[in-house]
Amino acid sequence: MLKSMTGFGRIEATAGDKTFLVEIKSLNGKQFELNLRLTPLLKPYEFEIRSMLSDQLLRGSIECTISLKQNSGSGAITINKEMAKAYFQPLKEVADDLQIQVSEYVLGALLRLPDVVVPNTDVLSNEQWKQFQGILINTIQAINTHRNIEGAALEKDLIERIHNILAYQEKISELEPLRQHKMKEDLRRKMEEQLGKENYDTNRLEQEMIYYIEKIDISEEQVRLRNHCDYFLNILKETDEAKGKKLGFVIQEIGREINTTGAKAYDSGIQKLVVLMKDELEKAKEQVLNVL
Numbered sequence: 001m002l003k004s005m006t007g008f009g010r011i012e013a014t015a016g017d018k019t020f021l022v023e024i025k026s027l028n029g030k031q032f033e034l035n036l037r038l039t040p041l042l043k044p045y046e047f048e049i050r051s052m053l054s055d056q057l058l059r060g061s062i063e064c065t066i067s068l069k070q071n072s073g074s075g076a077i078t079i080n081k082e083m084a085k086a087y088f089q090p091l092k093e094v095a096d097d098l099q100i101q102v103s104e105y106v107l108g109a110l111l112r113l114p115d116v117v118v119p120n121t122d123v124l125s126n127e128q129w130k131q132f133q134g135i136l137i138n139t140i141q142a143i144n145t146h147r148n149i150e151g152a153a154l155e156k157d158l159i160e161r162i163h164n165i166l167a168y169q170e171k172i173s174e175l176e177p178l179r180q181h182k183m184k185e186d187l188r189r190k191m192e193e194q195l196g197k198e199n200y201d202t203n204r205l206e207q208e209m210i211y212y213i214e215k216i217d218i219s220e221e222q223v224r225l226r227n228h229c230d231y232f233l234n235i236l237k238e239t240d241e242a243k244g245k246k247l248g249f250v251i252q253e254i255g256r257e258i259n260t261t262g263a264k265a266y267d268s269g270i271q272k273l274v275v276l277m278k279d280e281l282e283k284a285k286e287q288v289l290n291v292l
Contacts, residue, residue: 001148001151001152001155002151002152002154002155002158002236002243002291002292003144003147003148003150003151003241003242003291003292004147004148004150004151004153004154004290004291004292005026005027005028005029005059005060005061005147005244005290005291005292006026006027006028006060006146006147006150006290007024007025007026007143007144007145007146007147007150008023008024008025008026008142008143008146009022009023009024009139009140009141009142009143009144009145009146010022010023010024010139010142011135011138011139011142013134013135013138014131015124015128015129015131015132015135016125016127016128016131018041018068018069018124018128019068019069020039020066020067020068020069020132020135021065021066021067021068021069022064022065022066022135022136022139023063023064023065023066023139024053024057024062024063024064024139024140024142024143025062025063025064025143026057026060026061026062026063026143026147027060027061028060028061028289028290029059029060029061031059032054032057032058032059032060032062033060033061033062034050034053034054034062034064035061035062035063035064036049036050036053036064036066037063037064037065037066038066039066039067039068041068041123041124042066042068042124042132044123045124045129045132049064049066049136052133052136052137052140053136053140056137056140056144057140057143057144058241058242058292059242059244059292060292066136079111083113084110084111084113087110087113088106088110091106147292150290151291151292154287154290154291155236157283157287158232158236158247158284158287158288159233159236161280161281161283161284161287162229162232162233162280162284164276164277164280165225165229165254165258165277165280165281165284166226166229168273168274168276168277168280169222169225169226169229169277171273172218172222172261172270172273172274173222175267175269175270175273176218176219176222176270179265179266179267179269179270183216183266215264216264216265216266217264218260218261218264218265218270221257221260221261221264222257222261224253224257225254225257225258225261228250228253228254228257229254231250232247232250232251232254235247235250241292242292243291243292244288244289244290244291244292247288247291248285248288248289251281251284251285251288254281255278255281255285258274258277258278258281259278261274262274262275262278
């Protein structure tokens with residue numbers, strides 16, 4: 001089964017006294033590209049988090065946001081009371097000497113002084129880190145479930161496109177003998193119109209027609225086209241999780257054979273079928289871009 005690069009996962013869960021919200025969004029991309037936004041509490045574990053995401057998501061343009069909700073009364077900052085008192089005491093002594101009241105607005109000024117308000121030095125315990133890893137794994141599983149659902153729809157559509165190309169190819173195979181006969185008759189008629197029926201070497205004409213028809217023969221292209229389409233369908237059945245790049249390479253080969261068939265066709269019926277094949281191919285190309 002195919003897996004899409006497009007998906008979304010969101011989990012909110014608790015680890016100890018902390019509640020984490022993990023959101024992961026994935027879009028198509030040529031490689032693994034990660035935009036990671038972390039709560040400061042998890043900065044020491046950034047490498048491990050990136051590694052987990054890379055190992056499980058493999059490919060795509062990934063946005064991962066991890067935010068923290070505090071369950072306890074502890075916040076993201078701490079007020080250094082001793083430092084605040086150290087600033088306040090001299091101010092109060094000056095106010096007493098001048099016999100003036102210390103304004104309540106002094107508190108706001110104190111909070112803006114250096115080292116009074118400092119970041120919380122809280123860290124995750126080993127147990128909390130293990131619990132968070134479980135939250136992250138569950139979120140990755142959620143987005144992979146979404147990717148599998150999207151991938152099933154992609155696979156169904158791609159199978160339909162390739163089968164349509166094969167159906168048009170069968171119609172071209174039916175037209176091919178008629179095309180060759182028509183071309184021979186057209187060449188013979190033109191020779192008779194230009195030179196007269198008795199004034200040209202029929203053996204030489206036959207040789208020239210054989211050479212000409214061989215140059216525009218499309219049988220090899222049709223064989224290769226069928227083989228490429230069969231290979232594409234076989235890749236869909238493989239158990240590998242990441243198939244997008246391989247399918248993209250095969251799609252290019254399919255397109256090459258279709259283009260060569262069109263260039264050699266010299267037949268309106270075959271040209272119309274080639275146009276229909278190209279239309280199916282372009283739709284398949286768009287879908288393959290989303291495959292993991």
